[in-house]
Amino acid sequence: MTIRVCLAGATGWAGSALARAIAQTDDLELVAGISRQGAGRRLGEVLGLPALDTPLYASAEEALAHACDVFVEYTKPEVAKANASAAIRRGAHVVIGTSGLSDEDLQELGELALAHHVGVLAVGNFSLACVVMQKCAELAARYLPQWELIDYASAGKADAPSGTTRELAYRLSQVGSPPLTVPLDQVQGPVETRGATLNGMQVHSIRLPGYVISIEALFGHLDQKVSIRYDAGSSPDDYVQGALLAIRRVHSISGLERGLDSVMEF
Numbered sequence: 069m070t071i072r073v074c075l076a077g078a079t080g081w082a083g084s085a086l087a088r089a090i091a092q093t094d095d096l097e098l099v100a101g102i103s104r105q106g107a108g109r110r111l112g113e114v115l116g117l118p119a120l121d122t123p124l125y126a127s128a129e130e131a132l133a134h135a136c137d138v139f140v141e142y143t144k145p146e147v148a149k150a151n152a153s154a155a156i157r158r159g160a161h162v163v164i165g166t167s168g169l170s171d172e173d174l175q176e177l178g179e180l181a182l183a184h185h186v187g188v189l190a191v192g193n194f195s196l197a198c199v200v201m202q203k204c205a206e207l208a209a210r211y212l213p214q215w216e217l218i219d220y221a222s223a224g225k226a227d228a229p230s231g232t233t234r235e236l237a238y239r240l241s242q243v244g245s246p247p248l249t250v251p252l253d254q255v256q257g258p259v260e261t262r263g264a265t266l267n268g269m270q271v272h273s274i275r276l277p278g279y280v281i282s283i284e285a286l287f288g289h290l291d292q293k294v295s296i297r298y299d300a301g302s303s304p305d306d307y308v309q310g311a312l313l314a315i316r317r318v319h320s321i322s323g324l325e326r327g328l329d330s331v332m333e334f
């Protein structure tokens with residue numbers, strides 16, 4: 069059976085790599101794409117793939133006039149929630165790759181999805197290497213109770229922390245809540261230097277030229293340290309395999325699930 073896909077952000081860095089990959093599959097069909105600059109054109113024209121005649125629209129409302137089974141959100145946080153809501157209301161399952169949505173945004177989308185009997189799979193990072201890192205950090209958090217996260221990204225990345233880090237913070241909060249030896253209100257000096265508290269843990273975001281996306285979970289225990297780190301490469305292809313998996317499996321969930329591992333076997 070063919071899965072009909074609507075891809076928001078089809079001309080972007082991540083979305084165009086995914087579109088190219090979808091075009092090469094036998095079981096997925098790209099029925100519509102979203103890009104304001106590409107609106108009115110065919111995706112194949114924009115990507116240099118003449119055989120790909122997927123129409124592009126400026127908004128989700130217009131693109132969703134084409135019936136789809138799965139809506140992939142790969143644009144910007146400002147429009148991601150509205151796009152995903154529109155898709156859910158149309159009865160489509162949703163895969164969210166866009167970063168910057170809060171826990172509350174995702175929770176609301178999950179409730180809407182439950183009401184419409186569809187699934188929302190929010191994946192902060194589709195890379196399989198990142199999934200492995202997340203699982204290792206979850207394991208470490210079960211035995212090493214104190215940790216902090218460092219989130220690295222390029223100088224121009226506006227949202228902080230990254231979707232990858234938000235997702236890890238959420239996941240680790242389901243394992244435990246790391247105590248601070250010196251509470252924040254007893255810090256001597258600018259308290260901001262201790263980072264932001266997200267999901268009950270300290271998160272430090274670095275934004276510098278030369279970085280892509282990296283995340284480090286640092287665990288300290290007695291006189292020992294464990295650091296678990298993921299470094300993204302510079303190619304959008306790193307995210308394609310996981311995104312295809314999410315598209316193929318999102319129909320199996322109902323309401324919200326976070327993380328690619330929720331549709332993988334471990």
Ligand SMILES: NC(=O)c1ccc[n+]([C@@H]2O[C@H](COP(=O)([O-])OP(=O)(O)OC[C@H]3O[C@@H](n4cnc5c(N)ncnc54)[C@H](OP(=O)(O)O)[C@@H]3O)[C@@H](O)[C@H]2O)c1
Nearest residue numbers: 077079080081082103104105142143165166167192193194
């Ligand atoms: N989960 C993951 O594994 C993963 C991996 C990579 C990236 N990401 C995230 O995915 C998102 C996209 O990243 P990217 O690097 O591909 O960005 P990008 O290169 O800037 O592409 C954004 C895409 O969205 C479209 N877009 C932006 N604003 C829009 C709007 N208001 N209405 C309609 N379309 C809009 C753009 O087309 P127009 O400008 O023509 O509208 C373009 O097609 C980011 O949040 C990024 O952090 C996640």
